[in-house]
Amino acid sequence: DSGVTQTPKHLITATGQRVTLRCSPRSGDLSVYWYQQSLDQGLQFLIQYYNGEERAKGNILERFSAQQFPDLHSELNLSSLELGDSALYFCASSVETGKETQYFGPGTRLLVL
Amino acid sequence: GESVGLHLPTLSVQEGDNSIINCAYSNSASDYFIWYKQESGKGPQFIIDIRSNMDKRQGQRVTVLLNKTVKHLSLQIAATQPGDSAVYFCAERPSGGNTGKLIFGQGTTLQVKP
Numbered sequence: 001d002s003g004v005t006q007t008p009k010h011l012i013t014a015t016g017q018r019v020t021l022r023c024s025p026r027s028g029d030l031s032v033y034w035y036q037q038s039l040d041q042g043l044q045f046l047i048q049y050y051n052g053e054e055r056a057k058g059n060i061l062e063r064f065s066a067q068q069f070p071d072l073h074s075e076l077n078l079s080s081l082e083l084g085d086s087a088l089y090f091c092a093s094s095v096e097t098g099k100e101t102q103y104f105g106p107g108t109r110l111l112v113l
Numbered sequence: 114g115e116s117v118g119l120h121l122p123t124l125s126v127q128e129g130d131n132s133i134i135n136c137a138y139s140n141s142a143s144d145y146f147i148w149y150k151q152e153s154g155k156g157p158q159f160i161i162d163i164r165s166n167m168d169k170r171q172g173q174r175v176t177v178l179l180n181k182t183v184k185h186l187s188l189q190i191a192a193t194q195p196g197d198s199a200v201y202f203c204a205e206r207p208s209g210g211n212t213g214k215l216i217f218g219q220g221t222t223l224q225v226k227p
Contacts, residue, residue, distance in 0.1 A: 002156065031213055043157070043202065043217035056212035090156050097213050101147070104156035 003027065004105035006091050012111045018079040021108045025072055025093030031055070032074040033094070033102060034066055038087040049074055050097040081112045125224040132190040134221045136203035141184060143205035147215070148177060148188045152199045160188070160201075165208075190223075198225045 003026035013019055025032050034046040045058035049068035060066075063081075068074040078085060088109050092102040126132045138146070144165035149157035163170045163177045163186075170177050176189040186203050200222050204215040 002158070004156075033213060033215075035215075035217075042219050043204075043215075045214045045216070048213055056214045058214060092157075094213055097211055100213070101159050101162060102213060102215065103159060104149075106156045 002103040006105040021076040023074045023091030029093035031094045033092040035090045123222045132193045134188045136186040144208040145206040149202045
């Protein structure tokens, strides 16, 4: 158990819908990262938040957005969902924002029908 | 562009043998490298990391080797056990920008035969 929690574990929804994925980092960690894992793209970095502020952006679609709240938990919002958005979404956390180990949560499996 | 690739998509070894999983990275500016293990249905689990000012680092039953000249990273697992069966990912973090963005390789499946 990494100490990072994610909810829900599974999510099934329809195209065009909007969903919110939730992540609670390890106690004391200030950075939260979101990654997408699909069969054809592997693990792709989406976005990083550090202490409530956006720190880095990867190949995140405009339909996706994230935020980190004062209690440091984070949410990833996916809207206008398409079939291709079906994937595993992982959250990771680290103490700071430099070269520290990132610990991953168990992921949310999203299926868009 | 940025990419991290693995030489072998699947590695099959006998229980008790040593395993070597290889990884090539393309970003010479990366200065931090990590190996993760991912079991079916779980998130990536940290195994070992290495900074670019080192060429070898050892953990419990695992060793990571870094060859910056040829931009190659390897993970050695000693006395491989059935519980080591999983997908292994290498990841690199480009230096600069003070971000934690990781670039992952495609992964190698390790199969341990009893």
